[in-house]
Amino acid sequence: MKKKATVILIAPLISGCITLVGPEGSPEIKAPITAKTIQKPTLAKGCQSIYRVNGKSYCVLKHSKGFEQIGIASWYGPNFHGRKTASGEIYNMYKMTAAHKTLPLGTYVKVINLENGKTAIVKINDRGPFVPGRIIDLSFAAAEKLGILGKGTAKVKIIALGRKEDHHYVTENYQKGNFFVQLAAFKEYSNAKAFMDKVKKSGIKADIVMAYGLYRVVVGPELTYVKAQEKKEEIRKLFPDAFILTID
Structure with missing residues (x-):
């Protein structure tokens, strides 16, 4: 069954990428997220999930209700254009997004x-920057609007608006909602259907939704x-890469 959906990932994608970048022109590293970089520490109060990069845990x-932060912003551009972000979306340097x-x-x-x-509104769809002292990594378009392309970095203030719904913003609530467990994702519907049939033979009731292409x-x-x-946790006994997402 095909459904159109908006997806917010609750845990980082195993197949995604974490962005470790500086301003354009400085050394940039793209570290793939693997089972070795993502571990399962005990969740602290206030964390919906925890991941680790280079030995450091991030909650x-x-x-995002009431979240504000002041620090240094940087940006990333052509070297990552077309790559997958931590959310599963493909990074488009010309869209208003950030890590x-x-x-x-x-x-x-x-x-x-x-x-x-100068101000800009961006969607968080990636993880990073993992450079000390930096709090957000902007897309090329966002950095251009904020006037930091040439300098590469700038002191900024971040104010969380929430999730966008019908031209307004609402605060996320991960305690109540429609939570799904994703087992796999495919470009072709026929491959997804074949995999779903395999899943059902194992005794697990599954469905197919279309999201992020x-x-x-x-x-x-x-x-x-x-x-x-x-x-x-039950599904991971058979499908170890399963993770949680919400679908509206």
């Missing part, structure tokens, strides 16, 4: 350049994140 916040270490993927934030007063084989929904976590 993905349960929501942040801890805000929920799918969160929109207002970025204020404190050096020139991929056909995703999922199980659910569960109405709470806790129930989804339980379902994920």
